[in-house]
Amino acid sequence: xxxxxxxxxxxxxxxxxxxxxxxxxxxxxxxxxxxxxxxxxxxxxxxxxxxxxxxxxxxxxxxxxxxxxxxxxxxxxxxxxxxxxxxxxxxxxxxxxxxxxxxxxxxxxxxxxxxxxxxxxxxxxxxxxxxxxxxxxxxxxxxxxxxxxxxxxxxxxxxxxxxxxxxxxxxxxxxxxxxxxxxxxxxxxxxxxxxxxxxxxxxxxxxxxxxxxx
Ligand code: SAH
Numbered sequence: 001x002x003x004x005x006x007x008x009x010x011x012x013x014x015x016x017x018x019x020x021x022x023x024x025x026x027x028x029x030x031x032x033x034x035x036x037x038x039x040x041x042x043x044x045x046x047x048x049x050x051x052x053x054x055x056x057x058x059x060x061x062x063x064x065x066x067x068x069x070x071x072x073x074x075x076x077x078x079x080x081x082x083x084x085x086x087x088x089x090x091x092x093x094x095x096x097x098x099x100x101x102x103x104x105x106x107x108x109x110x111x112x113x114x115x116x117x118x119x120x121x122x123x124x125x126x127x128x129x130x131x132x133x134x135x136x137x138x139x140x141x142x143x144x145x146x147x148x149x150x151x152x153x154x155x156x157x158x159x160x161x162x163x164x165x166x167x168x169x170x171x172x173x174x175x176x177x178x179x180x181x182x183x184x185x186x187x188x189x190x191x192x193x194x195x196x197x198x199x200x201x202x203x204x205x206x207x208x209x210x211x212x213x214x
Contacts (some may be wrong), residue, residue: 087137154208
């Protein structure tokens with residue numbers, strides 16, 4: 001499938017909607033206007049790619065709603081030199097958005113079918129994170145730590161300790177916390193052991209599963 005003027009027109013409308021819904025960061029809006037979301041979805045659903053909704057991808061997972069992707073990315077306050085760790089690669093759409101801002105992106109997925117599918121897609125589209133890893137995101141990725149920013153795109157009951165540890169002092173971690181419904185939470189590391197914690201509204205994510213790589 002290709003990217004066409006029709007897709008671009010739909011993306012323009014989506015971005016206007018995100019603006020109305022409160023996304024302000026012009027860099028984030030520009031990137032969402034550029035990344036062809038339809039290429040990250042199953043062909044049967046590609047016609048809906050520019051609806052502001054989550055859709056099923058492989059392995060019972062979902063591609064996040066564009067508003068959620070924009071909201072989490074805005075909260076990260078990314079700079080072009082930030083090293084970022086993403087937990088829950090899924091379709092790779094959020095990864096592509098992060099790569100629009102910084103080249104230093106590490107991303108982890110625990111579902112092997114999805115990992116392989118997205119690996120092929122990345123090759124096809126020329127999308128090159130620093131590393132695309134198959135593994136348990138609860139453990140983070142120590143080898144490239146510390147990170148300026150960490151983004152978790154699955155729901156966790158509480159923040160994984162390893163992720164807080166792998167954050168730089170001054171760094172930020174965005175994670176949806178909770179069971180049936182989640183509260184978007186941002187941790188800012190103020191010293192080796194201290195964190196500021198801010199909360200930003202309710203969302204629904206698929207669960208972040210621990211020790212269950214398959
Ligand atoms: N950003 C993705 C969101 C996918 S949904 C997108 O927009 O497409 C969340 C993803 O987190 C799923 O792919 C799920 O398999 C993955 N996930 C859940 N628990 C995980 C864990 N412990 N480690 C890594 N990935 C995990």
